[in-house]
Amino acid sequence: MSPMIVSINPENMPLHKLPFPALTICNVNQAKKSVAERYKKFGDSIDIKLLESLCSDQTDADIFEDNIAGNADWDHTRSFLINVTQPCNEMLSLCIWNSASMNCQDLFNAQLTDEGLCCTFNVVHRENMFRNPRDLNDMNITFPLPSVDWTPESGFPDNAPADGFPWRAKGIGTDHGLTLVLDANVAEYYCASTKSPGFKILLHNPTETPNIAKLGEVYGPGIEARVAIQPRILDAQPTLKFIDVNKRLCLFSSEKKLVFYRTYTLRNCEMECEARIMLDVCKCVLYYMPKNKTTRVCGKADAKCYGNMKKYVPRGRERACEECLPACTEISYFERPSSAMLSKFLVGHYIQSITLAQNKTAEYFTENMLVIHFYFEDNSFMRFTKGEIFGLTEFLSNTGGLLGLCMGFSMMSAVELLYYITLRVLCVARQSKSIQPFNK
Template identity: 45%
Template structure:
């Protein structure tokens, strides 16, 4: 049956042909394939639009087309499903045509030949894969090596750091005059000192195999800190006897005021410019350490915080005054060779160690030797390490350093790698040997290790030091180190802000023809050449290079490099991401809302068709057409 003229199909056909020829014709594509596809798309769109308009005008009740058009449910569902597919394809083609990504508009251009669209699709995928590959490499570099250590932009001034702490030890373990007095004494009170003296100097002496040590009380006293402290103080050379004269910054100083006794692995030694024990230990009164009174004022200096603003040049730790030996520290040391009873090494003289003012030094194995009868010049060079505060958010395993508040030490207030190592060794030795060597940090009631524990303490010390430098080393053959010396408990990384000192030593033998000056505080030239050493410690530069750790790749750098790669390969920007979000979310939501509005209008039209023979219906949502 022919279509009634009221529907205007002939006019519609002419209008569609006119629109097809007028609207989107591209001069560069006039082939048959393009014209055929364009013709199909336009006919389909205009036909759908015309059907929508037809629903507004309801034909008469005798028209047979009414029940055929609006009473078939299956046909409506098919049309709705087809509309959903068309909406998705249309949304995708709109996104491809409007987005700012390079090449994607050719992928969604339906007017192009399929081979052309396949070419641009492959090119776009290759660009995405290439960009993803380089971004992955960039991410691994950012994740694996986020920290760079470089030279600081500004040099560190000499006055901003302290003069190094200097610890001097006589290699004589016990004075001969005191040792002979103990051995020849008939006083029963000296019986314990005799045992300790043989334990100190006689390598073959077995202290607990002696018939003297039968009393349980005597055995307990040998492992008591007070007993060990009194004995070492008695037999060791005191500071005022060892240091004959000392000059600092060209001024003569009272050596007993600026040098204080300190406990080291070499015994009781003398330290200069070391801070008070209240600024070294957390609970100094609960520890077994020397109770030394400092006559001069001291400040709470740390490598990370530096000097407080109110500190002066005469506040411990002292600052350098200038360069050259005349503005450094000069020491005249008397070894008293004739008073040697037993030496810690095969030679005579002194061991000297430069260290951080807040650290307890290990002198026995790390100090440099100073022999009597020679003059030494020690040039000091600080090793300064600083770090950017932004490194705190980077894991410790990647930045390989610790800030002072990131690791709690039981005994020490300030975290340094050396303090951490000493505390770790003390804890491990206590766990394996049930005692602690006298020079390590410990509680006041901890048992002191004696000669019978020497093998155990030596192995414990060796094991802890190996594991500190190499956690993968095989040390499982000793005790329970796998439990007591776990990497988490004894991982002593360097401090992010740390200060160390290195000394360059030069020496020359004393001449017998020089005149003893007043500064040497000596009158006998022969005795002076045989027993005395002169040591000059000084800086040679007023500014020093510092190492600075900072982020190699921060998040900003990573984002910038990633954006550069995406822009290079895809033309991607932040607004490109906004476009994708818009078409995925808002555009889809609007399409769904529009479809629901059309469905509501169709349902209302269907009801009116059933109840009315000839009614003119206006769509309630004109914008939904």
């Protein structure tokens, strides 16, 4: 009934076999104030409605009238989001990777997520993430070379170079991690997705698309934060494939192929499932969902449909994507943060080293900047391995032991009992008859 057991693997995973987590960073500010005011003053009715939908608690179906919604297609909305959101070159003031100061544009790419325009780090090359990357209709993205085909199940190839992408940390501590200085630009806040200024930051698997609106951690400006990365590693023995899926409740990558993603993970499967359901019901998908060039992206005319999809569950199911099971081999990342307030008396050397902040005062730095360090604190990490609780080897050994015990009791004990009752008695009797008494 329960053929699987999860145990602690005695062999830890070394640091050089684990990729640094992918990071997605978004400014919680949904629109720059200067751009928003320009749209309100000189923009057309569509841009004004788009700005209202971005900053209002009302649903898109309540904001857009039928005569305007048809003109608010995805191409127009995409240009609006890119223009109104803080770009990555303004958000990222300083990037230090493995103690080397690097151009932030070489480390981060702009990506449209469910939180708007965000910046991503260490996500695998799109050739290794998607099955047909050329069919994607997305933003122009550049990746550092050489690229490595890493997956949680197969790991890094044996011939992977040490500086292969996705990157790996070369040691523990902040000296071998990622240090960022982020500019919130609080004066440009027009409306935010939270009740406070700052950033949403999500650590995730490099092969996954981030779901940052629901899962991102919030970090405010004016602090220095240290984030110790704690990976959670689950793997499985190959013999687990012979156990029925309904009993082991996990999937190997070869057992379920996704349409868009090359690597099977629970979140990738759920992302595809949600997109497929929305495409079936609304005949379109949201802009951050997996899609190809022929898939229609939902415009504001579809607001009544996609606005009700959050609670939609197909008939005959208890939940929308119940066919998506966890992967048998999964790697996820959790953070253990600590922080302290910035002091304007201690940030002078930072201002001198940051190109975008050289014209900024110490007061601006302490009110708008976030200094954050991401790093590992261990050289090896515990693994939890799923395996058979009673495999062929255990069956044979237990069966042999039980049979040995049974035979040892029935046969040997019977022979010994027969011996003591018959032969032993006869031998003792014959020995007693042959004894002669002493003669005088």
